[in-house]
Amino acid sequence: MSITDGMSDHQMIITTVNARPKVIKNKPRKIYQYKKGNMENVKEYLNSKFNNFKEKITEMNIEEYWTLFKTHLFQAMDLHIPSKNLTSRFNLPWVNQHIKKMIRKKDRLYKVAKKYQTKEHWDKFKQYRKAIKTELNLSHKEYIFVMLEVRPSTSEASTNTQDQYRIGKKYWKYIKSKKRETVGVSTLKVNGETIDSSKGKAEALNAQFQSIEMVQRRAARFIKSNYSREPGTVTTLLEELKLTPLETRRKIARITLFHKAIHEKVAIPIPSHILKPRRTSRLHQPNTKKDMYKSGQTKIFTNTAFFPRTIRDWNKLPDELLEIESSEEFKTKLTQLLCSG
Incomplete structure (x- = not known):
């Protein structure tokens, strides 16, 4: 993003927008299996590291103190507590083996139709593709109903859907997975450099907003040729020039x-x-x-x-x-x- 001179007293903002949709994949998440961990060894390790921990409080600031504590704690966990990585599934859970077999057959029919280019082969391919869509819809509906937890009815004659099913945690997890928008600020590009980290984005946006506020203040100094650093100078210049804040x-x-x-x-x-x-x-x-x-x-x-x-x-x-x-x-x-x- 850059600012250049525009028409009259306005300035023009030039920016580059990446319109290509970005697929954000979930990174593998490391979790510790505390039930399988050796807690006695963890205590012994921490006692050996924190033996004179209180004496160092006068030698370090609070940030260094916390970093040292965190480092020793995670070292103990890595040594004596087993861990594993959780990855997200990218396949659709309602696509079973039968549907996968139908999809492979559809691909074969498509290759045959593309090779011979006859109406008979294309009609056969389209008819089978339509059957797969129907099968997918039925399998998806069945998957949704399975996630609805069954609630025992208080009355045998009750036919109310609310009495038969209860929306559980798995259902809302599925709804959340269907969202298409991303939360937060996307990747920024400043001076040709791509910024991905949260700290870098915050610093870039803060600098941009500060630069917009400083345009008018610098203009007032330039018009009056007054570059004094005394408090209240810029405010006085703005009042004299009658510039709209x-x-x-x-x-x-x-x-x-x-x-x-x-x-x-x-x-x-x-x-x-x-x-x-x-x-x-x-x-x-x-x-x-x-x-x-x-x-x-x-x-x-x-x-x-x-x-x-x-x-x-x-x-x-x-x-x-x-x-x-x-x-x-x-x-x-x-x-x-x-x-x-």
Whole structure:
């Protein structure tokens, strides 16, 4: 990602996006078999290593102290407790030997149809492929029903499905495995270098956000040719130049987007728990408690989320501004109001 000069006083952000889907495979996970471990040897090993452990507390900081403790502990576990690696299964559990045999036969039919290129061979291949799909669907449904744990019914005449089956842990594990999105920040590329580690991603994003905030502050120093390091210098320069702070710009953009959502000019639905009184343009949310907004017993938004944060700013605006329907006029008046103060 890089920033270059754009049109007028704007800057243009150039970035490279990798649109190729990335398959994230689970790494083998090492687990210790504590029941098979020799705990007496573990205790003897730790006693020998931690004999003068308390005396070293004045020689090291807390990080070095913890690292030493962790190193000795894992050494004892590796020496006296057996371990094994758990790997994930990449095959589908409902594809049994019968279906695998049918798939191999389908592949043979495809090779024959591709070789002779006759309608008879292609029809035979397509018909068999359709039969495999049907068999796969039936096997998949049977696999799902097996994961539903049977609950004994209290009444013999009960036919309610809820009385017959109970959704267990295996079922939810299967549902979780079907998700397609990944959690977290994907791989970043900074100055031609690919960053995979969590620490590297955090440092790269932090540097990027700090650079955006510093653009305006450096511009103020350049315009005034004032590079003094005294506290409050940049703040004074921004006030003299009357440059709109980035925080105010974000606030204007946020309230303008909320205005468009209210007037249905953008596809952002207003949640049902946000109430609008009949005789005023103010908005409010019921059941406010500390920093959480609740609807019944369900936590919905925090105080810094878009709707609660924007509604507080919205309700502070004058009535004549809230009655404007044109988004362009509303943004102009809002900018004049916030920048004048």
